[in-house]
Amino acid sequence: MKEGTSSIMVSEITRRDSRGPVMNDAEVVRALRGGDRERESAAWARVGILARRTVSRFFGPALDPADLVQEVFVRLFRRLPSLRDPSELKALVIGTSLGVARNQARRARLRRLVAFRAPADLPDVAVRGADLEAREAVRRLYSIMEGARAEDRSFFVARYLEKMEVAEVAVVHGLSLATTKRRLSRAMDRIGRRIARDQALAAYLSETGGLP
Amino acid sequence: MTRERSGDDEVSDPARERMIQAAADLILEREILTGPVPLPDLAALHGSRRPRRARRMLALGVGSFAGAGAISAAVVALLVVRGGDRDAGALSYVVDGAATVAGDAIEAPPRSSHDRRAAGDVHASDVNVRFSDGSVVRLDPGARLEIPRRHARGAELRLGGGRALFAIEHRAGTRWQVDAGPFAVDVTGTRFAAEWREQGQQLEVRLESGAVVVRGGAAGPGVTLRPGDVLVASVRDQRVTVQRSGQSAARANEGAGGGEDGSDAARESSAETAAGGARGGQLDAADRSPRAPARASASVALATPGRDPKRANGLAGPSWFERRHPELEPPPVPPSAPSILMGAGGTFCLRDGAAFSFERPDDGLSSADSPALLQQRGAYHLALSRPSVDRSHSWCGSGSLRMAVDFHDRGKPTFLGRFPNQSGLLIVRLPRPQDFTDKTVRMHVFIDGPTGARLAGQLFVVHHGKWINGPVMDHLAPGRWWTISHQFRAENPITVGPPYPPGGTSLVTDCDRIALILYATGGPRTWSGTVYVDDIGWR
Numbered sequence: 001m002k003e004g005t006s007s008i009m010v011s012e013i014t015r016r017d018s019r020g021p022v023m024n025d026a027e028v029v030r031a032l033r034g035g036d037r038e039r040e041s042a043a044w045a046r047v048g049i050l051a052r053r054t055v056s057r058f059f060g061p062a063l064d065p066a067d068l069v070q071e072v073f074v075r076l077f078r079r080l081p082s083l084r085d086p087s088e089l090k091a092l093v094i095g096t097s098l099g100v101a102r103n104q105a106r107r108a109r110l111r112r113l114v115a116f117r118a119p120a121d122l123p124d125v126a127v128r129g130a131d132l133e134a135r136e137a138v139r140r141l142y143s144i145m146e147g148a149r150a151e152d153r154s155f156f157v158a159r160y161l162e163k164m165e166v167a168e169v170a171v172v173h174g175l176s177l178a179t180t181k182r183r184l185s186r187a188m189d190r191i192g193r194r195i196a197r198d199q200a201l202a203a204y205l206s207e208t209g210g211l212p
Numbered sequence: 213m214t215r216e217r218s219g220d221d222e223v224s225d226p227a228r229e230r231m232i233q234a235a236a237d238l239i240l241e242r243e244i245l246t247g248p249v250p251l252p253d254l255a256a257l258h259g260s261r262r263p264r265r266a267r268r269m270l271a272l273g274v275g276s277f278a279g280a281g282a283i284s285a286a287v288v289a290l291l292v293v294r295g296g297d298r299d300a301g302a303l304s305y306v307v308d309g310a311a312t313v314a315g316d317a318i319e320a321p322p323r324s325s326h327d328r329r330a331a332g333d334v335h336a337s338d339v340n341v342r343f344s345d346g347s348v349v350r351l352d353p354g355a356r357l358e359i360p361r362r363h364a365r366g367a368e369l370r371l372g373g374g375r376a377l378f379a380i381e382h383r384a385g386t387r388w389q390v391d392a393g394p395f396a397v398d399v400t401g402t403r404f405a406a407e408w409r410e411q412g413q414q415l416e417v418r419l420e421s422g423a424v425v426v427r428g429g430a431a432g433p434g435v436t437l438r439p440g441d442v443l444v445a446s447v448r449d450q451r452v453t454v455q456r457s458g459q460s461a462a463r464a465n466e467g468a469g470g471g472e473d474g475s476d477a478a479r480e481s482s483a484e485t486a487a488g489g490a491r492g493g494q495l496d497a498a499d500r501s502p503r504a505p506a507r508a509s510a511s512v513a514l515a516t517p518g519r520d521p522k523r524a525n526g527l528a529g530p531s532w533f534e535r536r537h538p539e540l541e542p543p544p545v546p547p548s549a550p551s552i553l554m555g556a557g558g559t560f561c562l563r564d565g566a567a568f569s570f571e572r573p574d575d576g577l578s579s580a581d582s583p584a585l586l587q588q589r590g591a592y593h594l595a596l597s598r599p600s601v602d603r604s605h606s607w608c609g610s611g612s613l614r615m616a617v618d619f620h621d622r623g624k625p626t627f628l629g630r631f632p633n634q635s636g637l638l639i640v641r642l643p644r645p646q647d648f649t650d651k652t653v654r655m656h657v658f659i660d661g662p663t664g665a666r667l668a669g670q671l672f673v674v675h676h677g678k679w680i681n682g683p684v685m686d687h688l689a690p691g692r693w694w695t696i697s698h699q700f701r702a703e704n705p706i707t708v709g710p711p712y713p714p715g716g717t718s719l720v721t722d723c724d725r726i727a728l729i730l731y732a733t734g735g736p737r738t739w740s741g742t743v744y745v746d747d748i749g750w751r
Contacts, residue, residue, distance in 0.1 A: 042703060044251050049705060057239065061686065066250060067304030067344075073252040107344070132737075138242050141235055160236035192228035195235060205234040 026086040033080055047076065047093055054097035057161045058105070058153055060142035068104055072097050088171075094162055095172030098154045105150040133204060140201045144194045152187035159184060250699065302362040303347075309339035311351065314695050316359040320351035320374070321692070343367065346381040347388070352407075363387070366399075375407035382422065394429035395445055404437075413447035426452075566747035568640060570601050571611045593729055595619050596636030596743060605744040607656035607693055612746035613638075617661070619732040619739055635731045640748055641724065648673055648720040648750060653682075654697035655728060655748040659690040661741030666734030669696045674725040678718045680704045686733065690741070696728065 023031070023043065031043035051072040055065035075096050083092055145153050151173075158169045170180035196202050312319040320339040339351040341359075345366075351357060355374025359367055366380075366388035380388050382401020390397040392408035395415045402422025408415050417426055419437045426443055427434040430450045437443055442455040595617050602614030615638065621631045659667060666689060671682040682698025700720045726748060732739075 040254060041251060041701070044254065045701060045703065048251065057243070061243065061684075064686075067302075070250070070252060070302070077252070104344075134238065134242050137238055141238065156232070156236070160232060161239060188232055189225075189228065192225070192232055195231055196228075202231065205231050205238065 024086075025089045029080065029083060029086040029089055032076075044073070047089075048073070050090065050093050051076075051097045054094050054157065054162065055101050057157050058098065058101040060138070060145065068100050069097075071100050075100065091168060091171050094158065094164075095174070098157060098172060101157075102150040102154050105153060109150070137201055137204045140198055141195070144191070144198060144201070148191055148194060149187070151183070152190055155184050155187045156191060159188075251701075302364060303367055304344045305359065305362070305367075306342050307339065308342055309351075311339040312693060312695075317356065317372075318351065318358075319356045320353055322354040345383065348379045350377040350379075352376060371406055371408045373408055373410040375405060377403075377405045379403045380422075391428075393447055395426060395431060396428045398425040398427065398434075415443075415445045417443045417445075419443075566608065566749035567642075568613075568748040569609050569611070570606075570613045570746055571609050593635040593637035594632040595634065595732070596638055596730065599638070602744060605658050605660075605746070607658075607746035609746075612658070612744040615743045615745070617659075617730070617741050617743045619665075619737055621738065634737065635729055636743070638728045638730075638745060640726045642726065645722045645724050646750070648700040648723055649702050650699070651750045652697050652699040653726060653748075653750040654695055655726075656746045657688065657694045657696060657728070657730075658692070658744040658746075659688060659694075659741065660744070661690040662736050662739050663690060664734075665690055665732070665736055665739055665741075668731040668733045669694070670729045670731070671696050671698045672725075672727040672729065673700065673720055673723040674727065675718055675720050675723045678706065679727070680706055680718050680720055684731075688730075693746075 023039065023046065027039070028043045028046060031039040032047065048069060052065055052069050055068050055072070056063075059065065072093075076093065079092060079096065083089065145156070148156075154173065155169065158164045158172055159166070164172070166180055166184065167177055169184060170177045173180060175183070195205065307313050307318055309320070311321070318339070318341060339355075341349040341351070341357065343349075347366075349357060349369065352375040355376050356372035357376060358370040358372060360370060361368040365383070365385045368389045368391065369378075371390060371392040378388075378390065378399065380386065380399050380401050380403070386400050388399040390399060390406055392406060392415045393410075393413060397404075397406060397417060400422070402424055403420040404422070404424055405418045405420070406415065407417075415426075415429075417424065417437060419439055419441050421439050423439075424437050425434040426437065426445065429445060429447055430452045431443075431445050435443060435452060435454060437454070438456075440456070444453045444455070445451070596615045597618070598616045600614050602612050603610060605614070606612045615636075617636055618633060619636075620633045623632055653671060653673060655671070657669060659665070666687055669685045669688055672679045674680070680700065682696075682700075685694070685696050688694050702719065703717045704720055705717050728745065730743065
């Protein structure tokens with residue numbers, strides 16, 4: 001009995017000291033809405049990591065997403081009061097992040113029409129490890145993504161990097177399931193064709209298990 | 213083309229699906245996990261929410277009181293939409309070129325004699341601040357610009373000294389403001405150059421296109437400039453001189469039949485500009501600017517004798533800090549940076565204190581300078597070696613920490629998949645444990661290596677043996693000082709893998725070391741050179 005009591009006490013202390021990791025979605029939403037000021041910063045930090053990850057995956061490591069994440073914060077702050085089910089928080093954060101990223105990508109694409117940037121000028125990307133081939137492959141992949149439609153990139157991030165089900169992809173993009181399936185399929189066809197056109201990248205992906 | 217169905221998802225060609233999946237796996241396996249992000253200003257966010265609610269309630273009240281007519285509906289819609297606009301995302305910007313950047317302050321390096329020779333004494337600096345709406349500010353050598361506030365429709369900029377060229381994109385509702393000393397330049401979409409001479413307390417604005425209004429100080433509520441006009445405003449003698457271009461002066465006098473005649477046009481222009489709030493007008497044919505265009509045909513001086521420049525229109529009164537601490541003397545004016553190598557921190561040296569300034573040999577420094585020994589102990593970053601105090605480079609003061617750097621891909625790869633000399637590690641042992649909660653740790657790095665080389669830097673603090681990292685700062689190029697900083701929170705995600713304890717979070721209340729890791733990431737990855745580190749501190 002004593003051991004049990006001790007265990008509970010340790011658990012409570014742990015919960016109090018490490019606020020971020022042990023908060024469930026409902027607690028995070030409550031804190032974000034300002035109901036629990038003490039935990040608000042920890043909740044925003046947790047949301048911020050998810051938002052930053054999503055934006056980073058959209059643009060690749062060449063872009064510092066700090067400014068875009070702040071824009072995500074502001075939009076989330078406006079949308080949170082209308083969030084009914086706390087379990088939808090993750091979808092809301094990813095959906096908002098992808099929305100901000102799509103807008104940014106469209107603006108960047110428009111600017112590129114008048115200011116051409118040679119592929120050789122594309123910045124190197126920082127990736128984990130020293131596999132230079134992988135580093136080059138990632139660079140080429142994000143170079144391809146940069147030329148893709150904003151919505152195609154958004155689908156790619158949601159479906160293949162965030163590993164969302166198609167129904168979840170539909171929710172974060174605000175589309176019906178049928179429309180999402182149709183657009184997702186076309187988007188991946190387009191991206192697949194772009195990758196296949198880069199023979200070096202396609203060969204690398206086939207060696208690492210992508211192609212038969 | 214065959215199609216298959218997996219769960220509720222309809223996929224196209226399976227081979228293509230596998231390729232895309234492999235591409236996704238490539239990204240996921242190789243991505244550097246993100247660390248903590250700067251949090252928004254929560255107080256400001258909450259503050260912005262309340263007035264919006266209040267306005268909405270007020271609007272609804274007005275609408276209800278006015279009845280169900282169409283007018284009330286229009287009032288409600290207008291008020292709510294305006295409230296929503298206020299929270300739109302602020303502009304972002306990037307600094308392009310070899311500038312010193314600290315927070316939202318940017319300083320272009322001073323012009324060297326080599327630059328002057330190479331560029332024929334024209335704009336030798338290549339520092340551009342590019343905003344996300346397409347606006348660009350180009351800084352001349354030695355110019356200092358701060359960006360204290362950004363919003364969705366523009367930004368407030370402060371020209372701390374030197375000359376800058378502003379090319380502001382015109383859009384509906386654009387609001388830009390450039391402050392210089394007691395003056396403010398209101399901009400809606402234009403192209404102009406502004407120079408603030410701090411020593412002489414003099415502002416010069418040269419308008420190329422569009423229109424701007426200069427206010428504050430001797431300029432009073434506002435002096436409107438037209439393309440080609442040059443305004444010189446002095447704080448010391450309370451004079452504002454507007455030199456009209458021939459085109460502008462002629463346009464101003466079209467109705468009066470003044471034509472291109474110099475003195476008549478000048479007086480007419482004077483009267484028009486004086487209506488903006490200056491006290492009177494007088495002719496001043498002498499141009500004070502060495503860069504005044506030769507075609508200028510008229511010069512108008514507006515004088516405001518006896519006017520207190522610091523109380524002109526509330527723009528230039530005592531600062532918030534001065535009002536709160538009237539007993540304190542203003543900070544001393546820092547010496548200007550003599551070169552990009554020595555004292556490059558310039559004015560930032562006054563603001564940012566440093567715990568380690570390397571003005572003398574400091575204890576407690578070590579780097580991976582004994583490869584054999586450290587290999588046995590499991591060290592993974594061996595590119596940096598031989599730390600010593602150097603007198604040829606400095607961020608602030610006259611010294612820095614100099615280390616030899618040797619990047620190559622020889623030797624046995626570590627289990628991180630990286631050669632030991634593809635990255636280098638500097639560890640600074642703190643004399644006593646420090647609490648870095650809510651503190652920003654910063655250090656300054658100068659890389660002396662091949663022009664095309666690119667590095668990435670990452671800051672760490674060590675709390676009870678746990679290495680807590682900041683984000684990776686990419687694209688560090690040789691030839692300039694870089695500021696690497698990170699603000700630590702109460703809970704800090706640990707996003708690096710082995711050999712550091714991976715995952716989870718950590719406090720930073722009891723840290724005994726600060727560390728910097730430099731990775732060779734781009735361009736030539738096999739090279740030798742020198743890395744200088746200076747002014748390591750936190751606040």
